[in-house]
Amino acid sequence: MSGRRWYRTAGRYATLTVLALMFVFPLYMMVVNSLLPPEQLLKKANFWVSPGDALWGGYSTAWNDGHIGEYLGNSVVVTTLIVAGQVVTAVLAAYAFAFLDFPLKRTLFVVFLTTMMIPFEVVFFVNLDTITDFGDLPLVGDYVGFDTYGGLALPFLATGFGAFLVRQAFLSLPRDLRDAAALDGYGHFRFLTRVAIPLARPSIAALGLFAFFGAWNQYLWPLVASTEDHRTVQVGLGFVSEGSVDQVNVAFAALVLASIPLFVLLIVFQKQLVRGLTAGAVKG
Amino acid sequence: MREALLGYALVLPALLVFGTFIFYPFVRTAWLGLFEQPLFGGDSTWVGLDQYLDEWRSDDFRNSLFVTVKFAVFTVPVGISLGVLLAVVGHQRLRGIGVYRTIFSSTVATSIAVASVLFFTLFNQQLGVLTKLLNREGETPVLDDPRLAFIAVCGVTIWQNLGLSFIVISAGLQAVPDELLEAARVDGAGAFRRFFRVTMPLLSPTLLFAVVVGSILAFQAFAQVDLLTEGGPGDRTNVLTYAIKTTALGNPPDQGAAAAYAMALFAITLLLTVVQLRFLERRVTYER
Numbered sequence: 001m002s003g004r005r006w007y008r009t010a011g012r013y014a015t016l017t018v019l020a021l022m023f024v025f026p027l028y029m030m031v032v033n034s035l036l037p038p039e040q041l042l043k044k045a046n047f048w049v050s051p052g053d054a055l056w057g058g059y060s061t062a063w064n065d066g067h068i069g070e071y072l073g074n075s076v077v078v079t080t081l082i083v084a085g086q087v088v089t090a091v092l093a094a095y096a097f098a099f100l101d102f103p104l105k106r107t108l109f110v111v112f113l114t115t116m117m118i119p120f121e122v123v124f125f126v127n128l129d130t131i132t133d134f135g136d137l138p139l140v141g142d143y144v145g146f147d148t149y150g151g152l153a154l155p156f157l158a159t160g161f162g163a164f165l166v167r168q169a170f171l172s173l174p175r176d177l178r179d180a181a182a183l184d185g186y187g188h189f190r191f192l193t194r195v196a197i198p199l200a201r202p203s204i205a206a207l208g209l210f211a212f213f214g215a216w217n218q219y220l221w222p223l224v225a226s227t228e229d230h231r232t233v234q235v236g237l238g239f240v241s242e243g244s245v246d247q248v249n250v251a252f253a254a255l256v257l258a259s260i261p262l263f264v265l266l267i268v269f270q271k272q273l274v275r276g277l278t279a280g281a282v283k284g
Numbered sequence: 285m286r287e288a289l290l291g292y293a294l295v296l297p298a299l300l301v302f303g304t305f306i307f308y309p310f311v312r313t314a315w316l317g318l319f320e321q322p323l324f325g326g327d328s329t330w331v332g333l334d335q336y337l338d339e340w341r342s343d344d345f346r347n348s349l350f351v352t353v354k355f356a357v358f359t360v361p362v363g364i365s366l367g368v369l370l371a372v373v374g375h376q377r378l379r380g381i382g383v384y385r386t387i388f389s390s391t392v393a394t395s396i397a398v399a400s401v402l403f404f405t406l407f408n409q410q411l412g413v414l415t416k417l418l419n420r421e422g423e424t425p426v427l428d429d430p431r432l433a434f435i436a437v438c439g440v441t442i443w444q445n446l447g448l449s450f451i452v453i454s455a456g457l458q459a460v461p462d463e464l465l466e467a468a469r470v471d472g473a474g475a476f477r478r479f480f481r482v483t484m485p486l487l488s489p490t491l492l493f494a495v496v497v498g499s500i501l502a503f504q505a506f507a508q509v510d511l512l513t514e515g516g517p518g519d520r521t522n523v524l525t526y527a528i529k530t531t532a533l534g535n536p537p538d539q540g541a542a543a544a545y546a547m548a549l550f551a552i553t554l555l556l557t558v559v560q561l562r563f564l565e566r567r568v569t570y571e572r
Contacts, residue, residue, distance in 0.1 A: 009378070016373055020387045023370075026443065027390060029413050030402055041411035089298040102291035112298065115306050117557040119504050121525040122546040125532035125539060126309035126316070155305035158298035188290065217395035219507035220525075224533060234397035238511050241401045251405050255398055262393035270386070274451050 030259075034058050034252035038245060058253035062240060067228075068254045071236035072261070075216060078152045078232055082215035085157030087208055093163040095192055098170035099178065109167075115160040121220065127155055128224055147226045156215060162207050169203035170196055209273060216262065233258045310550075317543030321536075328540060339544035347519055348527045349548065355438060355523055356502035363442045364494050367449025368487075372479070374450065375457050385454070391447035399444035400511035407436065430520055433513050437521050441508055445501075449494060456490030457483070496560045503552055524549045 029047075035054040036046055063069045096102070097109055128146075131154070135145020144150035173196065181191045197204065222232040231239075240254040266273060319328040320335050339345050370388045374381065391399070406414045409425040418426070426432045460483050468478045506525040509515060515522035515530065524545055532542035 012376060012378060016376075016378075016381075016384045019370065019373060020384050023443075023446070024387050024390060026399075026402055026406060027394070029406060033405075033413070038411065041413075045413045045416040047413075089301065092294040093298045096291040096294035100287050100291040100294070102288035105291065108295055108299075111302070112295075113561060115302050116561070117550075117554045118306050118310050119500075119549060119553045121504050121506060121528060122550045122553075123306060123309035123313055125528070125542060125546075126312045127305055128533075130304065130309065155301070158301035160302075163298060213392075217397070219395075219397050219510070220529070223510070224529070234395055234507070237397055237401045241405055241511075245408070245410055248405060248408065248411060251401070255402050255405075259394055259398055262395075263390075266389065266393040267386070270389075273392070274389075274455060 027259075030252055030255050034249055034256050036249060038248045041248065042245075055249060058249035059257065061247070061250045062254040062257055066240045066250055066254050067231075067236060068233065068240065068257050071231055071233040072257070074149070074226075074230050075232040075234070077149050078222070078230075079212060079215040081149060081153035082156045083208055083211045085153065086159055086162050086211040087204060089158035090162030090166045090207060091192075091197065091204065093158075094166035094170050095188075095196065097163065097167045099188075099191075099196070112160040112163050120155070124220060124224065127221075131155075131225055147230050149230060151225055152222055152230060152232070155221065156218075159211075162211065165203055165207050166200060169200035173199055205272060209269075313539075313543045313546050315543075316539045317547060319540050321538050321540050323536075335540050336544045336547070339541055340548065344519070344522075344527070345545065345548070348522050348524050348545065351434070351519075351521060352503060352523045352525075352549075354434075355441075355505065356499050358438045359441045359445070359502050360495060360498040362438075363445050363449055363498060364453075364491060366442065366446055367453045367494070368491070370446065370450045371453040371457050372483070374454060388450045389447045391444050392451065393447070394444060396441070396444050396505075396507045397511060399440050400508045403436070403440045404512055427513055428517050430517050433517055434521050437508050437512050440512065441502075441505060444508075445498070449498075452494055453487070453490060456487050459490075460486045493560075493563060496556060496563060500553060500556045500560065503549065503556070 032046065032049050033041065035049045035056070035058070037055050040046060093112065097105065097112075131144070131151040132146045134151065134154075135141050135148075137144065140150075142148065144154060177195060177199075178191065181195055186194065217234060218232070219234050222230075222235045223238075226232070226235070237254060237258055241251045317336055318330060318332055320331045321328040374385045374388050394402070403414070404427070406412045407426045409415055409421075415421060415426065420426055423429075426436055464482055464486075465478055468482050473481065504525060505523060506529070509521050509523055509526045510529075513521040515526045528542050528545045528549065531538050531545060
């Protein structure tokens with residue numbers, strides 16, 4: 001390696017490292033502060049905690065007294081409902097739009113796309129009234145009303161984007177496949193489950209991931225449509241952080257606990273994640 | 285005939301959701317804006333378009349609109365520029381580059397709520413490390429400072445979005461053929477020329493997409509304002525979404541006035557989404 005090249009490589013690593021340190025600094029401080037006694041933070045800025053001095057109590061306090069455990073459970077339930085709902089409704093509608101012929105098909109597809117133009121922030125306060133009224137319904141009221149899992153999930157069980165994404169995947173399947181399947185005596189149901197869904201799996205998986213992130217990170221709706229009982233972790237964090245100054249390690253521990261699920265996902269599914277998050281932006 | 289029935293049956297579940305939670309509340313919101321609620325309770329009265337016009341002319345609305353546009357104009361270009369910087373730096377072929385790439389995507393694993401609560405605590409006046417590093421002890425807390433609070437909200441937003449921008453722009457960079465860059469190098473183009481003459485033009489569709497989607501998301505930002513500043517100090521971070529929430533669910537709630545704010549937010553989103561759909565359609569058709 002020539003002298004000049006050595007300098008350049010070192011320079012590149014230096015740039016990368018400086019940027020990485022600046023970028024990750026808040027996350028690093030989140031972990032350090034969760035392990036330090038609050039009295040120590042009051043005195044001066046601490047950038048390090050030695051393993052011997054680490055105070056782990058903040059985590060159990062956040063999990064139990066801060067209810068982060070329950071909030072995470074609520075998030076898992078609501079997110080699962082939303083992801084399942086979005087994938088199912090998108091696949092069904094996409095099948096109709098891609099493979100079936102019926103009057104008003106184009107108009108209905110435009111209606112689907114139109115939903116993308118109305119932000120949830122515009123309609124949420126009327127939806128809050130709707131969900132509250134749903135609570136009075138016979139039989140199902142206890143499951144779909146205000147402060148229920150159903151109420152938190154219902155408005156997000158379908159998206160125009162999802163149907164659009166899966167329809168595109170279905171349309172890209174060769175026409176001959178449909179004809180061949182018909183010759184083999186496949187009805188719509190068998191064609192959908194045996195041919196169309198398996199072949200469109202990358203797009204469906206991308207939609208699933210996209211839906212997961214959207215649902216998991218939701219804030220406004222769970223903030224206004226739930227109380228303590230069904231509060232999701234994103235909203236719950238705001239309540240933990242309102243604790244007193246001598247409990248600040250608990251707030252940081254709560255943040256770490258709330259971030260762990262997505263960090264695990266990021267590390268395990270990095271490749272798929274990239275594809276899911278860039279769906280629509282760049283097709284690879 | 286059977287095919288038609290099946291078609292309707294398959295689109296029905298999604299249509300029910302859209303009808304109940306998007307189209308109905310949209311029409312209802314627009315309708316509610318035509319009624320004015322008296323300040324101290326009682327039945328609301330029909331005022332036609334007066335409420336819309338009055339609200340849109342009010343100082344509070346103008347301030348919210350201004351703050352929201354300023355927020356988008358601040359966060360989107362800065363966020364995307366930083367995303368390009370990280371993506372270009374992370375695109376080099378070096379040993380261990382995977383570690384850096386994971387770090388640059390790491391804020392994808394946070395949410396805007398996590399990021400906001402994190403910075404809220406790091407800005408804590410008594411023990412926040414950022415308060416100490418910025419030497420703000422004994423001064424107005426950053427999140428209460430009329431000038432700094434807005435910048436802080438923007439900064440947190442940019443940081444939290446940067447992981448996603450990095451991923452999206454990196455994916456766009458993959459599409460720039462190495463041979464093209466190599467050819468430019470052989471022709472004697474320096475690093476800057478290669479970047480601006482080869483990489484940027486090929487990256488521009490990705491960047492355009494990121495700008496449009498980023499703008500839509502910026503206009504819908506809510507959590508960071510709710511958690512960091514609650515619209516303050518002095519309404520300087522009171523974006524449209526936050527104003528809608530505090531008006532519609534305030535004490536007393538005023539859905540009519542909130543509707544005027546909501547319809548303005550809709551108009552802006554509509555404009556941006558039309559651009560986005562045009563773009564999506566074109567990308568998808570060109571590929572096939």
